Amino acid sequence: MKRILKLSAFSIFIILSSCNNDIDKGINALDKAIIQIKQDSDNWRNHIAMMQKNLTTDVKDIIGNDIQLLMNNSIGMIGVELKCQTDFSTQRVTRELKRMKIKLLGIKLKDYSDDYKEVLEKNPELKESFMSDPHVCHPSLTQWDRAKNIEKIDYYGYDFFVNNIIAEAELDNKTTINISKYISLPSKYILTLNIYELKKELPETVSAIILRDKTRTALSGISVIDSNDDSKIPKNIGIKYRVRQAGHWTAWKKNGEVAGQGGNHNAIDLVEIQLINSGSCQIKGFAHWQTKGDFGPITGKELNFGSSGKRFESLMLCLIDCNGYKIQYKGHIQDLGDVPFRDEDCEDGWLAERFIGKRLEELSILIKEE
Numbered sequence: 001m002k003r004i005l006k007l008s009a010f011s012i013f014i015i016l017s018s019c020n021n022d023i024d025k026g027i028n029a030l031d032k033a034i035i036q037i038k039q040d041s042d043n044w045r046n047h048i049a050m051m052q053k054n055l056t057t058d059v060k061d062i063i064g065n066d067i068q069l070l071m072n073n074s075i076g077m078i079g080v081e082l083k084c085q086t087d088f089s090t091q092r093v094t095r096e097l098k099r100m101k102i103k104l105l106g107i108k109l110k111d112y113s114d115d116y117k118e119v120l121e122k123n124p125e126l127k128e129s130f131m132s133d134p135h136v137c138h139p140s141l142t143q144w145d146r147a148k149n150i151e152k153i154d155y156y157g158y159d160f161f162v163n164n165i166i167a168e169a170e171l172d173n174k175t176t177i178n179i180s181k182y183i184s185l186p187s188k189y190i191l192t193l194n195i196y197e198l199k200k201e202l203p204e205t206v207s208a209i210i211l212r213d214k215t216r217t218a219l220s221g222i223s224v225i226d227s228n229d230d231s232k233i234p235k236n237i238g239i240k241y242r243v244r245q246a247g248h249w250t251a252w253k254k255n256g257e258v259a260g261q262g263g264n265h266n267a268i269d270l271v272e273i274q275l276i277n278s279g280s281c282q283i284k285g286f287a288h289w290q291t292k293g294d295f296g297p298i299t300g301k302e303l304n305f306g307s308s309g310k311r312f313e314s315l316m317l318c319l320i321d322c323n324g325y326k327i328q329y330k331g332h333i334q335d336l337g338d339v340p341f342r343d344e345d346c347e348d349g350w351l352a353e354r355f356i357g358k359r360l361e362e363l364s365i366l367i368k369e370e
Helices: 009-016 020-039 041-053 057-075 082-108 117-122 124-130 195-201
Strands: 135-139 143-145 152-158 165-171 176-178 183-187 190-194 206-213 218-225 238-245 268-276 282-289 293-300 302-306 312-320 325-333 337-343 360-369
Touching (some): 020 041, 020 082, 041 057, 041 082, 082 117, 082 124, 117 124, 152 195, 190 195, 218 282, 238 360, 268 282, 268 312, 268 360, 312 325, 312 360, 337 360
Parallel strands (some): 143 218, 218 293
Antiparallel strands (some): 135 152, 152 190, 165 206, 183 190, 238 268, 268 302, 282 293, 325 337, 325 360
């Protein structure tokens, strides 16, 4: 079989039309690697290396660049955030391999459309891999000081695309300015915000930079301060929060009040938290829920946790840039009863034990002066 060099999808099909066996072998190799990585995520690079050995030269020409891009971009993820790396290897690497499978199936089925409609109709289990939502694991800054010479902010995560992410500047009066034109995407795993150019446009009243997905769900929040201006030092910080239980949202609760109802066998699936009078102060949070596992960190003045229909089981919170204040949280856990207030801890401060299948039924959060 002749080597394929930068040919169109149609040309690739013509050359491989008599060699569908190579395509099938490539698909089988991808399927095997996906299973191995799910079972042994720490060694995903080794499994991909073994997979490559089972690909023919022509199949490598079709998906070789995709494999190399996956390997190269993943290097930048190591050490950035342990949770992100774990999620990256178990979910995002397998998602990329499934996208390569979609490409091979497209050639086999003569489906050369950008949306691979025929492939996805015949293989509905691949739709989730083809349509993905962005996720921010770790920004290079948690606070931007306008008095300092900063050229950019890098966000590390996955599935960053031009059409699925929005950047906004939030002003003190809660109005926003769309600043998406200052986004650049070196890869699907790194998003860069050009601060050097952005700074020239923003008014002095900017309090935060927020990244959102296309549904306007907040992905990350970075506070904006000016160390030459003491007017934004937080005073009298408060907090409000609510939960969705049995399909219904509770009323907003404040400073230690109970949200939810314990002992009624109803699970919480969504949690919303907002800081009050926070100035440059932010809240950082992690969550754990049924079958989804750990999520986070996410940072901002507003946090939205949960997965519709999935049982919320634990969370972990701490404050950032809130000198003189600390956050505490407690709850009621299925069959285990009340859990007392925990002091903030974003290392090992989980409200309740994870992986035991017990739902969170009540939540209280309190901010106190130290």
